[in-house]
Amino acid sequence: MFRIEYLKVLGHPQLGELELSLSDIKEINNIEKPYTSVIIGPNGTGKSFILRTISDILTQFNLYQLTGIKSINLPFSIHLRYKCNSDIYEMMSGFIVLDKSKKRREYYFFKNRPFGNIENIFLNNDEKKYQINYNQLDFPSHVIVNSVMLNDRFLFKKSKPKDFYQYLGVRATSSTASTKSAVKGVIEKLFSESMSNENFLNNLKELLSFLDFENKFEVEYNTKLNKLFFTGELTIKDFKQYYENWWDKEYEYTDRKKDNPIWSKPFYDNFYKEDESKIKEIVDYLNDLSKNGILKHKNRSRSKLLKVDFFDKEIDNNEYWKIIDLEKLDIINVNSINLIKNNSSLNINEISSGEYHLLISLIGIFSKIKENSLVLIDEPEISLHPNWQMQYITFLKKVFSKCASCHFIITSHSHFIVSDLEGNSSSVTALNRDIETSKLDARLLSGNTFGWSAEDVLYNVFNVRSVRNYFIQADLTDLLGLISENSKNKVKIMSLVKKLNELQTSENDPLKAVLIEANSYLDKL
Known part of the structure; x- marks a missing residue:
């Protein structure tokens, strides 16, 4: 404890x-x-x-x-x-x-x-x-x-x-904050905790219920470079070529110069370059996504959509890790988080603050x-x-x-x-x-x-009075009643005066006159 x-x-x-x-x-x-x-x-x-x-x-x-x-x-x-x-x-x-x-x-x-x-x-x-x-x-x-x-x-x-x-x-750096970085942080926690923390999704359900949302928490990704990664015929050779020889003149998927590497290359170098079995696993997964109708078409865009619902029991930890790696390899990027309320679908930027x-x-x-x-x-x-x-x-x-x-x-x-x-x-x-x-x-x-x-x-608690505050009215009634009855209960009167005196009042507040009268009465006791 x-x-x-x-x-x-x-x-x-x-x-x-x-x-x-x-x-x-x-x-x-x-x-x-x-x-x-x-x-x-x-x-x-x-x-x-x-x-x-x-x-x-x-x-x-x-x-x-x-x-x-x-x-x-x-x-x-x-x-x-x-x-x-x-x-x-x-x-x-x-x-x-x-x-x-x-x-x-x-x-x-x-x-x-x-x-x-x-x-x-x-x-x-x-x-x-x-x-x-x-x-x-x-x-x-x-x-x-x-x-x-x-x-x-x-x-x-x-x-x-x-x-x-x-x-x-919500800050992304010591001096800046953005909705995008906050959402990205939430997604990272969703993936990591869904795989390792058995209480996490139950707590998420409780939170959604508290906010009157349905049990759906969907992360939506845009696909990138469809002609390379999402044809259903991606090869290990093409995958490696993209990250290791992106400047090759015969390579049609990027026009980057040799001194301008792909930003996701460090992740590839650290976790994929020396592990061909891992490359094969991610290549097979990309081909499966393309062939099995999992990807959805996006209106007015060449990109497709990959949707991951965290309450979908068919998704296992192995697939979670692949999706995380696809984002770090810059093959997909986050489009939105989708929720459902009153039978309407909303992305996280459309809900209330x-x-x-x-x-x-x-x-x-x-x-x-x-x-x-x-x-x-x-x-x-x-x-x-x-x-x-x-x-x-x-x-x-x-x-x-x-x-x-x-x-x-x-x-x-x-x-x-x-x-x-x-x-x-x-x-x-x-x-x-x-x-x-x-x-x-x-x-x-x-x-x-x-x-x-x-x-x-x-x-x-706050010593703040509202316009129709019953408790102020009750204290004032008690105080004025004691004075009108010529009460000798000095302790009670002093207690009420102290309580009312602690309230924030303006110079024109009628309460001022009551307190002046009460203090004058106390002086005579």
Whole structure:
């Protein structure tokens, strides 16, 4: 089981000094469902930077443990406490003064230390007995970061399957993003996971059902160079000629010069050139595709279409690998992903942005998650219909029920997502920035918000009032009633005044007059 309990940073470039709890200690040992921590707060309170900070800390120290090279690049002090399996680990840092002009940041690690801050970096004997070396730390199996925003705060990396850090955002490079690259990434995950992960397609079915699509997920490819590869009479000699002697004047399929090789040649050289049996296998497959009527005609084009439905049980792993290789050999290229909704066929570029974002992001998580993973998701509600926002957490807990040891930390502005949090396996941490000092404050909210109405969450969690908010009306009625009755219940009146005073109001708001009267009444008690 992996759970983050507590994070404190000092001197953080964006967060300054911040201390926050991310798990309710009373619920942290619940392993029936994945644990979900939701971080809420106004724009500019650094929610995304909190996720980035957590991922940076764990990723850098994991790399330190794997390599022994202390290349820690954290320009701030930290205290991170987390549970991994049955043990509690802590990473802490502070400065040691070397002389009047120099100081050095040192890192300390603890196992199963009673919870508390170390105010002085010089440890006492009681604290030293819990101290461990960095190579004794346990880590989550993966840190998975996910966002549908083009300017997400996460470190961009083209993650390999076994990497500790898994970037699942929409960026294709550190500074660019495109629909095409995102779709290509989804297709790569579809092929690899369909062959190796027995839960993947079941989770995909659940996702399609959640979005009201039918059980069809079809990748459509265009064929290339039909006169060479798709005649039904392709030979090994012609196949090799294309990749090894493309400049030959008598060769009719390309007009490239010798110094301008085919871009897929490196893949051919690495995986096919020295293996004639493999060449024969792919040549036979291409001829079978052409002869057996599998390819479909494409309107107004010489290309043909190869369609692969991932719920087609007749396709085996051997055929999946051949299709993957055909794309890498540049013999076919992706045309679209096709889905069915309300008996109508749609390609992935025709579905709504909410549907698109949810498909892209969750397929990525399906492909990477394993037991004891930490999953960081930044504002998943973007473009989602309110009905899906209200069911988002419940859906996560359902499809990832076999990964109950995982911890999902989610930032959000959505009151609908907060209303979907179960009390025994979720927490809400609220951020607020003081207007006068700009200092950030974080508090772990108590109570169960599951099933609350939108007005209830807006008022009691986000401190935002809607035009017809029943809860504001009820509090105002109680306050005015106590004043009109000349009540001596000062504690009750003060509680209501404080609650109403925290709401954001304009100078012309009638609530201002009520609060002035209430404060005047309190002064007389």
